[in-house]
Amino acid sequence: MSRLLKLAKDFNCFYFNKSYKDCTPFFIEDCQVGFLRDNVVKAVRQCPEAFVIGPSKQVTLNPGYSTPQERSDAIHQILSKWRSEGLFPALKGWRNECFDVKTSSGNPPLMKMERTGTCLFGVVQYGVHINGYVIHPEKGTCLWLQQRSSTKPTWPGKWDSMVGGGMSSSASPYETAVAESQQEASIPHDLLINVQPAGSVSFFYENERGVYPSVEYVYDLELPGPFVPHNADGEVDSFELVPVAEVTERILSSGYKESSAPVALDFLIRHGHVNAQNEPYLADIIELLHFPLHVTYNTGLSISTS
Amino acid sequence: MSRLLKLAKDFNCFYFNKSYKDCTPFFIEDCQVGFLRDNVVKAVRQCPEAFVIGPSKQVTLNPGYSTPQERSDAIHQILSKWRSEGLFPALKGWRNECFDVKTSSGNPPLMKMERTGTCLFGVVQYGVHINGYVIHPEKGTCLWLQQRSSTKPTWPGKWDSMVGGGMSSSASPYETAVAESQQEASIPHDLLINVQPAGSVSFFYENERGVYPSVEYVYDLELPGPFVPHNADGEVDSFELVPVAEVTERILSSGYKESSAPVALDFLIRHGHVNAQNEPYLADIIELLHFPLHVTYNTGLSISTS
Numbered sequence: 001m002s003r004l005l006k007l008a009k010d011f012n013c014f015y016f017n018k019s020y021k022d023c024t025p026f027f028i029e030d031c032q033v034g035f036l037r038d039n040v041v042k043a044v045r046q047c048p049e050a051f052v053i054g055p056s057k058q059v060t061l062n063p064g065y066s067t068p069q070e071r072s073d074a075i076h077q078i079l080s081k082w083r084s085e086g087l088f089p090a091l092k093g094w095r096n097e098c099f100d101v102k103t104s105s106g107n108p109p110l111m112k113m114e115r116t117g118t119c120l121f122g123v124v125q126y127g128v129h130i131n132g133y134v135i136h137p138e139k140g141t142c143l144w145l146q147q148r149s150s151t152k153p154t155w156p157g158k159w160d161s162m163v164g165g166g167m168s169s170s171a172s173p174y175e176t177a178v179a180e181s182q183q184e185a186s187i188p189h190d191l192l193i194n195v196q197p198a199g200s201v202s203f204f205y206e207n208e209r210g211v212y213p214s215v216e217y218v219y220d221l222e223l224p225g226p227f228v229p230h231n232a233d234g235e236v237d238s239f240e241l242v243p244v245a246e247v248t249e250r251i252l253s254s255g256y257k258e259s260s261a262p263v264a265l266d267f268l269i270r271h272g273h274v275n276a277q278n279e280p281y282l283a284d285i286i287e288l289l290h291f292p293l294h295v296t297y298n299t300g301l302s303i304s305t306s
Numbered sequence: 307m308s309r310l311l312k313l314a315k316d317f318n319c320f321y322f323n324k325s326y327k328d329c330t331p332f333f334i335e336d337c338q339v340g341f342l343r344d345n346v347v348k349a350v351r352q353c354p355e356a357f358v359i360g361p362s363k364q365v366t367l368n369p370g371y372s373t374p375q376e377r378s379d380a381i382h383q384i385l386s387k388w389r390s391e392g393l394f395p396a397l398k399g400w401r402n403e404c405f406d407v408k409t410s411s412g413n414p415p416l417m418k419m420e421r422t423g424t425c426l427f428g429v430v431q432y433g434v435h436i437n438g439y440v441i442h443p444e445k446g447t448c449l450w451l452q453q454r455s456s457t458k459p460t461w462p463g464k465w466d467s468m469v470g471g472g473m474s475s476s477a478s479p480y481e482t483a484v485a486e487s488q489q490e491a492s493i494p495h496d497l498l499i500n501v502q503p504a505g506s507v508s509f510f511y512e513n514e515r516g517v518y519p520s521v522e523y524v525y526d527l528e529l530p531g532p533f534v535p536h537n538a539d540g541e542v543d544s545f546e547l548v549p550v551a552e553v554t555e556r557i558l559s560s561g562y563k564e565s566s567a568p569v570a571l572d573f574l575i576r577h578g579h580v581n582a583q584n585e586p587y588l589a590d591i592i593e594l595l596h597f598p599l600h601v602t603y604n605t606g607l608s609i610s611t612s
Contacts, residue, residue, distance in 0.1 A: 002412065015601075106308060106586030126589070173582040197581035200589045215589045217582055270576055275503035276479040276523055280412030283432070283506045283521045283600065290596035294589065295321075 003252055004265065004274065005281040008288035011262050014206040014213070015291065023211070026121055027060040028071065028110045031103045032297045035122035035211055043087055050074050061111075071111035072098070079117040090209040091116050093153035098169040099125055104294050105215065112169045119210025124293050125166060128176040129263040130195065130219045132162035132185070132229065139243045141271065143264065144229055145250070146184065147237045148257065154209075158257040159250055161264065162229060162239065163187070164216070173197075173217040184236055185229035187221070195221045198270060201262040201289045204296075213293045216263055244273045262289050309558055310571065310580065311587040314594035317568050320512040320519070321597065329517070332427055333366040334377065334416045337409045338603045341428035341517055349393055356380050367417075377417035378404070385423040396515040397422050399459035404475040405431055410600050411521065418475045425516025430599055431472060434482040435569040436501060436525045438468035438491070438535065445549045447577065449570065450535055451556065452490065453543045454563065460515075464563040465556055467570065468535060468545065469493070470522070479503075479523040490542055491535035493527070501527045504576060507568040507595045510602075519599045522569055550579045568595050 009016045014035075024041050026034035036044065036059055044051045044059055052060040065071040083091040093116050100109035101123045118125050132144035144162040148155055165180035167173060177195060181187040198220050205212040229239045242250060248268060251261040266289050268274040269282070276282045315322045320341075330347050332340035342350065342365055350357045350365055358366040371377040389397040399422050406415035407429045424431050438450035450468040454461055471486035473479060483501060487493040504526045511518040535545045548556060554574060557567040572595050574580040575588070582588045 005412070104587060105582075105589035106311070197578040197583075199575045200582075200592050202589065202593050217589070269505045272503040276411075276506075277503075281410060283411035283508065283523070286506050287508050287596050287598045287600055290593050292593045292598060294593055 002279060002281045002285075004248075004279055005285055005288075007252055007261060007265070008285045011203045011205050011258055012288050012291055014204040014211055017206070019206055019211070023122065025058050026123075027058060028101070029060075029063060031110070033101055033103060033110065033121075033123050034213075034297075036120070037122075037211065039088075040120050043082060047078055050078055068109055068111045072113070075111060075113050075117070079114050079120075082117075082120075088120055088210075090119050097166070099123075099166060100169045103298050109169065115166060115168075119212055122211035122213060124213045124215060124297070126173075127164060127166045127214065127216045128173050128180060128219065129161040129216050129260065130163035130177055130181055130185075130187075130221050131198075131263065131267045132187075132221050132223050133267075134223050134225055134241060136225065136241075136243070141244045141273065142241045143244060143247050143267065144185075144223065144239055145242050145247070146229070146231075146239050149235050149237050152235060155257045155259075157237070159240075159255055160257045160260045162221075164260060164263070167217075177217075177219050181221075183233040184231060185239070186232050187229065191223060191227060192221070195219045199266075201266045202291050202293045203259075203262050203289065204291050204293060205259050207258075212259060213291075213297075214259060215293065218263055218266060220267065244268060244271075248274065265289060308585060308587045308591075310554075310585055311591055311594075313558055313567060313571070314591045317509045317511050317564055318594050318597055320510040320517055323512070325512055325517070329428065331364050332429075333364060334407070335366075335369060337416070339407055339409060339416065339427075339429050340519075340603075342426070343428075343517065345394075346426050349388060353384055356384055374415055374417045378419070381417060381419050381423070385420050385426075388423075388426075394426055394516075396425050403472070405429075405472060406475045409604055415475065421472055421474075425518055428517035428519060430519045430521060430603070432479075433470060433472045433520065433522045434479050434486060434525065435467040435522050435566065436469035436483055436487055436491075436493075436527050437504075437569065437573045438493075438527050438529050439573075440529050440531055440547060442531065442547075442549070447550045447579065448547045449550060449553050449573065450491075450529065450545055451548050451553070452535070452537075452545050455541050455543050458541060461563045461565075463543070465546075465561050466563045466566045468527075470566060470569070473523075483523075483525050487527075489539040490537060491545070492538050493535065497529060497533060498527070501525045505572075507572045508597050508599045509565075509568050509595065510597050510599060511565050513564075518565060519597075519603075520565060521599065524569055524572060526573065550574060550577075554580065571595060 023035035095115045097115045098112035101111045134142045150157045163181045163184045167176045200217045202215045329341035401421045403421045404418035407417045440448045456463045469487045469490045473482045506523045
């Protein structure tokens with residue numbers, strides 16, 4: 001196994017750890033939208049008005065909530081209660097920002113959920129990243145990386161994509177990209193108009209805080225050599241322009257935000273820097289950059305071992 | 307569901323038809339490397355020296371063949387016999403060209419198999435495609451498409467990528483790209499040096515001939531406006547330069563080789579022509595452009611419905 005294949009398995013650790021075996025599928029109506037760890041199932045059992053449990057291993061949101069608004073209100077109440085009780089570390093970073101809960105990237109949301117709660121329910125989180133790059137006359141292609149603020153609640157001090165952020169309820173990927181590029185890196189409008197959509201990555205990550213099935217829409221933005229990003233919202237400590245060969249080493253290191261590594265790796269592959277000549281497991285890795293989250297939840301691709 | 311999401315399900319029809327339920331997993335030692343339809347299982351039963359059948363629904367190549375050469379020789383004998391008996395239409399196009407049978411893009415081959423037999427055993431086929439494109443001053447980005455020869459045994463007369471071909475045993479993706487670009491489109495060396503590796507697509511297709519889990523390594527090649535590809539091996543009837551908006555319609559039409567549509571669609575996405583603003587189901591589609599074939603066969607992601 002190559003180092004990059006190992007990395008691809010690491011950012012799909014929810015799958016490769018077989019953690020799904022210990023988790024309980026979470027449904028809204030007859031659609032699976034998440035996975036619950038046992039500590040969440042335990043908390044859910046204390047809210048019988050909001051959830052139907054079992055008889056088979058399954059938790060379903062009370063079907064009496066028949067509209068997205070009713071579901072969102074109920075979940076908001078429960079998460080607020082759990083937060084005030086200090087039940088879950090994930091809720092300490094409470095954002096007052098909601099993510100949509102959807103069964104498919106194109107379907108209307110079934111409900112909204114406070115961002116910090118999504119990893120407790122294991123619902124798919126959608127985000128946006130911008131790969132800011134420079135074609136340097138001597139160093140070749142270089143990527144701008146940001147070092148996250150040492151005061152951030154998640155991944156403090158780690159290296160990350162130049163720009164990245166979660167997609168708030170009802171915001172589009174492009175709107176999110178524009179807003180984040182201004183807040184995080186002060187990209188001026190006349191440069192931002194060159195931003196190019198380039199697809200998405202999907203992966204099934206988990207850590208001590210929770211379960212993260214993640215879709216990141218990716219954009220590429222070629223920047224002129226003299227431009228230097230600077231942060232406007234206090235969430236970034238510094239930016240560094242890194243040649244692509246060094247980016248490969250950086251994403252393999254513990255200094256990089258593990259759940260942003262897929263975005264940089266996808267860039268390196270799409271631009272030909274990681275290819276079948278220098279990476280024998282290329283096709284396996286590319287499949288793991290696009291884990292079938294929507295198929296897993298929607299159409300019955302069983303995630304269990306055969 | 308959007309038209310492109312439907313297309314993505316169509317080129318993964320082996321999965322979405324649930325055909326795997328009717329097929330028998332095919333193993334070499336303890337690795338699944340394929341799926342057999344019932345008509346192949348029936349033929350396999352006539353070769354008890356070469357296969358171990360059951361007790362559970364499973365066919366395993368005789369473990370007495372302990373080297374890749376022994377396995378390859380045995381399979382060659384069997385496929386030759388089936389060919390002479392006229393058992394399977396797929397073998398009528400016999401190529402005298404072998405594909406590697408591998409459990410992973412980076413692992414050494416477990417055996418070789420005559421190309422036309424791979425769809426009977428449902429083993430992963432690796433190929434290469436080159437997207438030849440032109441940035442046209444008025445029409446914008448255009449793709450060169452080839453119309454396959456009306457005399458080809460598979461997909462005669464259909465539209466296809468500018469250059470594409472299967473990866474013969476022991477050939478690398480890049481070597482295959484170079485050879486095919488010369489045979490199929492007479493790309494001169496001074497243009498071909500600009501070819502850029504850009505990843506791969508994976509999908510799980512089937513048709514009346516057999517089962518096609520397919521990995522296609524993709525390359526992009528920007529071509530100068532005046533260059534016109536011309537065929538050198540008699541396998542192409544014509545080439546046409548098609549603006550990207552029209553390519554989308556073309557791959558949705560019955561005139562396009564269905565198992566090459568993923569390559570063109572991946573190009574349109576990576577280059578931003580199909581994006582989250584014009585395709586709501588973008589993330590679902592991208593996952594289906596990278597169906598986890600290697601995971602499905604290797605690490606126990608069960609393909610069965612839960």
